[in-house]
Amino acid sequence: MTSEVKSSFTIDTDSILKGLNPEQKKAVETTEGPLLILAGAGSGKTSVMTRRIAYLMGHHKVQPWNILAITFTNKAAKEMNERVEKLVGEAASDIWMSTFHSMCVKILRREAEKLGYQNNFSILDPEDQMAAIKQCMLDLNYDMKKFEPFSVQWKISAAKNELLGPDEFKKMAGKSLLDSVAANVYREYQHKLSGINALDFDDLIFKTVQLFEDQPDVLETYQEKFQYIHVDEYQDTNRAQYKLVNLLAKKYRNLCVVGDSDQAIYRWRGADISNILNFERDYPEANVIMLEQNYRSTSTILDAANAVIRNNTQRKDKNLWSAKGQGEKISIYAALDQADEAAYVVAKVQEHVGNGGQFRDCTVLYRANAQSRAIEEVFLQAAIPYKILGGMTFYDRREIKDVMAYLKAISNPQDEISLLRIVNVPKRNIGEGTLKRLLDFAHDNSLTLLEAMGKAEQADLGAKATEAVKKFHLLMTDLHFTQEGLSVTEFLQEMLRRTGYREMYESSPKEEDKNRLENIDELLTVTRAFDKRRRGTLADFLAETSLLSDTDKETGKKDNAVHMMTMHASKGLEFPVVFVIGAEETIFPHSRSMDTTGGIEEERNLCYVAITRAQEKLHITYCTERTIFGQLQMNDPSRFLDELPEELVEKSGSDFQVVPRWEIGLRVRHPQWGIGVIMDMTGKDDELELEVTFQSRHGTKKVKPKTTKLRVIEK
DNA sequence: CCGTGCGTCTTTTTT
C-alpha cells in the first residue's frame, strides 16, 4: 500500500470556509492534534467534517490516502464521499471513508493470513450466526429450551464488543448457569468459525484489534497510513471500536471525534458513552469545540427537544438554538387505536400534499419495526406511496438469502452454514438424516462438509443418498471453478441456471413465486451495478452487501414516497414533516427499558433524536387502546409527552371530538379498570359524575367523564 | 424424505 504516488490536486481553500459560523470555522481549521467536536443535532457537523477533510488536503497538502473517516452507516459514508468530491474532485476516492465494519473487512482481507484466516472468509449475518450457535449448542448437548440460543448469542456478542475472548469471558463471566453455558458455547463457536473460514460482525472489529495488538508492525503500517482520523457518532462507539481508533491514532494523535452524548442510543449493544465523556482525559491536549447553532428545525421543535432532554441527569448541559422562526406548534393526537392513529397520519399527509407539499417530505418514526404494519396497510388503501427503511428488507427475503448462501458457499467452500442452508433447495433428496451422517463423517475425518460430500461413498449412506450427495458435490465444485473469469453478474446467472434455483420458481404456479423471481432479477441489477462500479470478486460483493445497514438498503424504487423507519434508523436524517407514532408507556419508552434509570434516559435520548429530525412540523400520536399479541391493552400516554411545554403543543384526538351521550345501562371502557356499566349519574355538564360498576376486582367507582377518559362500547 | 397441522411463544432498538 506504500506504492501510492503523490497525487496532485488543486483545491480552492477560500470556498471551503465560506458560510461557516465561527465555531464551525475553528473546527475546520484545527487540523493538528486531538479535537473533540460536540455537535448538537442539526448543527452542520457533516458539513464541518467534509470541509475539514478538504481543508487538510487543500491547505496542508495532506495526501488523501492518509485520511480516514469513519461513519455510522455506509449511506453516511457515501454521502460524505460525494460531498468531499465536490470540494476536492477525484482525489476523494483515495480517502478511506467507511463504517467501522467495512474498514475492518478491507484490512482483514489484506491481512487475513496473519490471523490464520483465508482472505475469502465469509461474513456471517445474524441469521447465519444464530444457526452456527444452535449447531454448537446441539454438539455440546445443551437443552435449547432451557438456554435460549438468542441469549447465548447476545452474551457472545457482548463479550466480543468488550474485547473478551472465550478464555477471558469465562474468567469474567458471572456465576449464573447461563453464563457458563455461554462461555462454553463461545469457545466451541469460535472453533467452528475458524474451521469454516468465517467471521461474524463482531469479529470484524475484534479480530482487527487483536491483529493490531499482537503484531505491532502491522499496526504501524496502518498508523502511518491513517495520519488523520475522523470518527463520527463517537458517543455510540463500543469498547472494541474505541480501542481500534485509539490504537490507530496513538502515533500521530490527529484524532477528530464528533458526537453528542444526548444522542447516545446504542448502549444496549455495548456502546459506552464514557468514550466521548473521557476524551479530554485520554487526550489532555485536546481542543474542544461546541456546535450549538441548529440549522434544521424551528425554534418550537428545538425548544421541545431541549425541554425533554433536560430531564436527563447524566449529561453535559448545552442549549441548542435556532435562528429559524417559531413555526407551527407540535400536534399531539390521541388516537382510539392503531387504525385511528394510521388514519390520522394519512389525513395529515394528504393535507400536506394538498397544500403543495411532497410525499417525500413526510416521515413516520416508530419505536419498533412491528409498528409499521398498521401504517402500511392504511397507506396501501389510501394509495399513498411509501418506503420502509429497515425491518424486513430486500436482503431478508428468503430467495435473496438463499441465493446469497449459494454465492457464499461457492466463494468460500468451507462455509458449512451457507452450504447447509441451500443443500436441499431446490429439493435434492438430501435430508436431515443424510446430513447428520455426513457431518459426523466430516468431523471424524477432519474434513469440511463439502469435502465429506466428495467422499460420500465412504460415509455409509445408502446408494440413493450417496448418489444425490455426489451429484450435489460435483455441482458445487464445478461452480467454484466456473467463478473464475466471470463477472459477478455472469456468474450469478450461470449459478441460477445450473443449480435449478431459478427453475424451481419458474415452474411454480404460485403468484408469490413470481414475486420471488422478480426479486432475484432485482438482485441481478444490484450485481450489475457492482460490476460496473468496481469489478470486484465474489467475496467483495458478498462483503459489501452483507454490511449494508438498514438505512443503507432502501426498499422499493419509489422516489417520492413517505419514509417509514425506526427512530434508531432515523439518526442523522432530517425531514420537513415528522410523525412520531406510538407515544405510549410500554411502547415508548419501551417496557424492557423501564426497570433502570439508565434505560429510561436512553429512551429519552431516543425521543430527543426523534424530535430533532423534524424541520418544520412535528406530529406525535398515541393510542388509548392497542391490540398486542391479539390482546387488548391500554397504555398511558408516554411520560415524554408530559415533558413537552404546554405552550408548544396543540392537542387533539378522537376522544375529544366525540362527546358521548351518557345514559344509565351504557357499557363503557376505562383505561385502567376495563369494561363497566353505568349504574347512576349525578350532576351535569363538567360536573357530571357517573357511578360505574366494573368487572369483578375493581368494583364500583365514581368517574367524572370530564377528567377521565371513558369510552362507550358499541353493542 | 417430505408435507401438514397443531401448539407454543413473542427480538426493542442494529453494524
Added chain:
DNA sequence: AGACGCACGG
C-alpha cells in the same frame, strides 16, 4: 394475530 418448532402420517 402470526411465525416457528415439533410431531405425525404419507
